[in-house]
Structure formats: C-alpha cells, structure tokens
Ligand code: C2E
Ligand code: CA
C-alpha cells in the first residue's frame with residue numbers, strides 16, 4: 210500500500226488483495242469511527258458491498274459488533290447464529306453462510322472492521338485469522354496516517370486561501386493580485402489588448418477613523434468594496450492592498466478611453482454618501498492609472514506606476530485621477546536601457562536557471578523538469594522571461610543566453626545525479642524563434658550535449674508555433690537537423706498561435722504542450738474540454754505525447770488525467786524552483802507531487 214494513497218484507494222486495494230491471499234469468497238470494510246470524517250466503504254465485489262451496506266442500514270451485524278467491541282467476531286455458520294437475527298435473515302437469503310470480522314484498531318482507537326465473507330460454512334484456520342487481523346491492524350495504521358494527512362492538507366488549503374484574500378472585505382490580497390496581473394499582462398501580449406491598473410486611495414480615511422471610530426472605518430471599507438465591485442466588468446479584478454488602498458485590474462481594453470471611463474465611474478460611485486451605523490459619511494478618492502505598454506513592462510512596475518500616479522492625484526488635492534504617462538520616447542528609452550543591462554547580466558551573475566517539475570499524469574511522479582530563465586535586475590528586481598527573451602532576441606544576445614541555459618541545465622542535472630537521483634530525468638529547454646533560426650543552432654546544441662556528456666534523447670527542446678510563420682521551410686530544415694542530433698522536440702503553447710494542423714503532420718514533433726489557457730478552462734467552459742480532447746486524440750493519433758501545462762487545481766488535475774494527457778506541469782504539483790531545491794527534492798524522495806485526487810465514491 211502506498212502511503213500517499215487517499216483513504217478510499219487504501220481500502221479498495223486491501224479488500225481485493227485479501228480475497229487473493231485468504232480462503233474467502235469476498236471481503237469488505239466499513240469505517241464507523243466518529244474521528245474519521247466520512248463513512249468509507251470498500252468491497253471486493255457487489256455481494257460484499259451489499260452486506261456492508263446492509264449492516265450500516267439496519268445498524269446490526271458482525272462488522273459493527275467487531276468495530277465497537279474491538280475484538281474479532283466469528284460466525285462460522287450463519288444458520289446457527291442467534292446474535293444478529295435481522296442481518297442473518299437477509300444475508301442467508303443472498304447466499305452468505307459464514308462471516309469473520311476483525312476490528313480496525315490502533316492504540317485505543319476503533320475505526321471500523323474488516324469483514325471476510327464465505328459462501329460455505331466452516332471456521333477459518335488460525336493462520337488465516339492471524340493474517341486477517343494483522344492486515345486489519347496495518348490498514349488501521351495507514352488510515353490514521355491518511356486521515357492526519359488529509360486534515361493537515363485541509364488546514365493548509367484554508368491557510369492558503371486566507372493568505373490570498375483580505376478577511377475584512379473578502380477581496381483578493383496583494384499576492385493574488387500580482388499573480389493575476391502577471392497572467393493578464395501575458396494574455397494582453399498575446400491578444401494585443403491592453404491591461405491597466407487603477408490605484409484607488411481614499412482621501413481623508415484617517416479622519417473617518419478618528420472621528421467615528423475604527424468600526425465605522427471598517428464598515429466604510431466594506432461598503433466601498435461593494436460599490437466598486439458593482440461597477441466592474443466580469444473578468445476585472447478588485448483587490449485590497451492595505452488600509453484604504455484598493456486596486457482595480459482591467460483587462461481586454463482597446464484604448465485608454467475605456468479605463469478613463471472606469472476611473473470616472475469609481476469617482477461617481479464614491480461621490481454618493483455612505484450610510485454607516487447611524488452616521489452619514491462623505492468621501493472622495495485619489496486614483497492613479499497605469500497602462501501596460503508594449504514590450505518592456507514588468508507587472509510589478511505597472512503597480513508602482515499606478516501608485517505614483519495616485520500620489521500625483523493626491524498632491525493635486527485629491528478627488529481626481531491621474532494617468533501615469535511615460536510617453537513613447539521614454540518607453541523606448543527604458544527598453545533600450547533594459548536591453549543594455551541584459552548585456553552584462555550573465556557576467557554579473559544576475560541570470561539563473563529555475564526548474565519546474567513535470568510529472569507523469571497517472572502517478573504524479575517527477576519524470577522531467579522544464580528549465581526557466583530568471584533575471585534579477587539590480588534595480589528592478591525580477592524581470593519576467595517574457596520581457597527578457599524578446600530583449601535578448603532584439604540584441605542578438607539570445608544565442609549566448611540560450612547556449613548558457615542549455616549548458617547550465619545539463620550540468621545541474623549531472624549534479625542531481627551525483628547527489629543520488631538515479632532515474633533519468635528529462636530536461637525541457639525553451640528555444641526562441643530567433644535562437645532556433647540562428648546559423649548553426651543544431652551544431653551548437655550537439656556541441657553542448659557532447660561537452661556535458663548528455664544523452665540527447667533526454668533533452669526536449671520546446672518551440673512555439675511562431676517559428677513557422679516567417680520561414681517555415683528553413684524551420685523545418687533546422688528541426689530535422691535537431692532530430693539527427695537526437696534531441697526530442699515539443700510544440701509549446703499549443704493552441705494559442707496559428708495552430709495550423711499542417712505543421713503537426715510535416716514537422717517532427719514528439720510532444721505537444723497544451724497551453725494553460727485551455728487547462729484553465731477545463732471544468733469551466735465546454736469549449737476547453739472539447740479542444741483538449743481533440744488535441745489529445747490528434748497527438749496520440751500522430752504518436753506524440755501530450756503535456757498539460759498550468760495545472761493549478763485538483764479539478765484541473767482530474768480533468769487532464771481523465772482526458773489522457775500523458776504528463777502534467779503546474780503549480781498544483783510544484784512551482785518553478787532553484788536547481789538546489791529540485792536537487793534536494795529528488796535526492797530525498799521520489800514521491801507523487803501535489804495532492805491525491807479528491808476521494809471518489811465516498812461521502
Ligand atoms: P512557457 O514555456 O509556457 O513556460 C511555462 C510558464 O508557465 C512559466 O513562466 C511558469 O512559471 C508558468 N507556470 C507554470 N505552472 C503554472 C501554473 O500552474 N499556472 C500559471 N499561471 N503559470 C504557470 P515563466 O517562467 O515566467 O516563463 C514564461 C515564458 O518565458 C515561458 O513560457 C517561455 O516561453 C519563456 N521562457 C522561459 N525561460 C526561457 C528560456 O530559457 N529561453 C527562452 N527562449 N524562453 C524562455
Ligand atoms: Ca515551455
């Protein structure tokens with residue numbers, strides 16, 4: 210029995226194994242202990258299931274007696290037994306002739322009982338009895354363990370939930386906002402629509418608190434949250450950062466006028482007075498607006514820009530909004546500066562490789578890792594790869610950085626192996642279009658692999674569809690050259706680009722990575738499910754494997770599992786981590802990542 214199995218799976222396995230090893234015709238388990246939150250039932254077949262349910266239903270039977278008494282209850286001939294008349298009558302009718310039940314107990318705890326059924330009368334021999342009680346004891350220990358783990362998980366899920374939301378207003382916290390902002394900027398870059406931030410700060414909130422007391426202040430914040438939420442579009446996010454600071458994240462904007470309109474609506478919503486615990490309060494707010502420009506915007510920078518625009522509004526007396534405006538020239542200048550900084554980044558050791566585990570969907574064990582570029586800018590903090598990579602492409606640095614990260618990954622893996630990780634972990638390495646099309650790319654890959662003693666079959670290069678649009682003939686030639694080197698090829702972000710099915714037929718891909726946009730839609734919209742099914746069918750039909758990206762929840766994990774995605778990746782299993790952390794994880798355990806699925810068939 211695996212220790213990370215959910216309770217139901219432990220029981221299901223136990224009853225099937227027992228029928229194999231002991232001279233009985235069926236077996237079942239019922240848990241009745243009050244400490245165990247649900248009543249789990251497992252049975253080796255339909256007849257055993259009926260007997261289990263029957264005892265629970267009528268509240269009588271050997272199973273319940275063993276569970277309550279903590280000692281085995283033996284009924285070698287049901288026809289001659291008088292202890293359980295109601296149960297016996299119904300069970301005999303169904304062809305049952307003997308029952309032997311063993312308590313599931315651990316220390317002083319009584320959890321339920323293991324029931325062995327036979328369709329012929331006669332005793333169990335002492336060896337079989339000892340074996341049955343031992344199995345019952347082991348199962349009980351596992352169950353208590355599993356229950357303790359479930360309880361812990363629930364507690365940590367609750368803690369996580371509360372870290373993501375503000376307890377007073379129930380609005381998303383800063384952490385959740387930053388997360389959504391990252392995603393929004395990404396989506397905006399793909400869709401060509403704009404993202405904007407409104408930083409809303411009440412004028413004179415302190416006076417309200419001082420005059421009427423904190424409970425009125427709190428009421429005001431809650432009322433304000435309600436009003437503001439009412440005027441947003443679906444998909445926009447309203448978060449509370451601290452005190453009287455609220456932030457609105459607007460997505461999918463075509464032009465600035467739309468967000469100016471939102472700022473106007475915020476102002477008029479707040480212009481009406483608030484009735485709170487017997488007092489009427491009038492407030493106004495200062496609002497700062499910032500847009501995600503094209504190319505070089507870093508989400509956290511966007512928040513900072515909106516914040517400084519808000520201060521500008523305050524400085525001008527409050528009750529107004531200001532738009533943070535860098536202007537085209539300033540934006541271009543900033544991009545150039547960032548590009549220049551990237552030049553020396555590698556030498557200053559500001560670049561790093563992080564790794565995100567990829568698991569086999571079926572058992573959630575790590576089979577590979579995707580290497581992800583990290584750049585820590587001395588002034589600006591973390592620069593997202595979506596910003597750094599295009600900069601590197603424009604300046605030509607991408608060839609150098611790409612080579613560095615491939616080599617880094619190969620060496621890191623060697624290090625994990627020398628630290629005791631035995632299995633061949635496959636490495637997934639992102640390759641940008643410019644990098645792929647640079648002269649001699651395949652030769653560079655071959656060289657790095659040879660230098661680091663890496664088996665090419667354990668490296669997967671991930672490319673996106675963008676590669677094929679411009680020069681598809683050349684791209685095909687490069688991919689074929691890479692196949693000759695021996696590496697595997699994955700088509701990344703599948704479904705978000707041009708998605709011509711022709712590529713799949715003609716290009717030598719081994720793997721399709723389903724974009725997280727579709728994974729996010731699983732269980733929410735029908736289209737995503739249909740698309741994922743189609744992609745899996747298509748890929749398998751063409752002998753490719755499928756990796757699901759961006760699996761964040763148990764529900765999504767369940768969806769990608771049942772839809773046949775071979776491998777999965779996402780925060781649900783593990784976030785990207787440093788090489789050292791992954792090495793540590795791999796050297797101490799190779800246990801399933803993430804949580805087991807919610808228990809099926811119980812409750
Ligand atoms: P990608 O290839 O799609 O990589 C996966 C991205 O999804 C990573 O973002 C990862 O942190 C994020 N992610 C992983 N699990 C989840 C999840 O459950 N939910 C959500 N919402 N996101 C998840 P990251 O590290 O910011 O990388 C972004 C993109 O930058 C990558 O997208 C890839 O296209 C590019 N990139 C990263 N490293 C490199 C590199 O070394 N070279 C090149 N050329 N591109 C890179
Ligand atoms: Ca990728």
Ligand code: CA
Nearest residue numbers: 701702722758
């Ligand atoms: Ca991807």
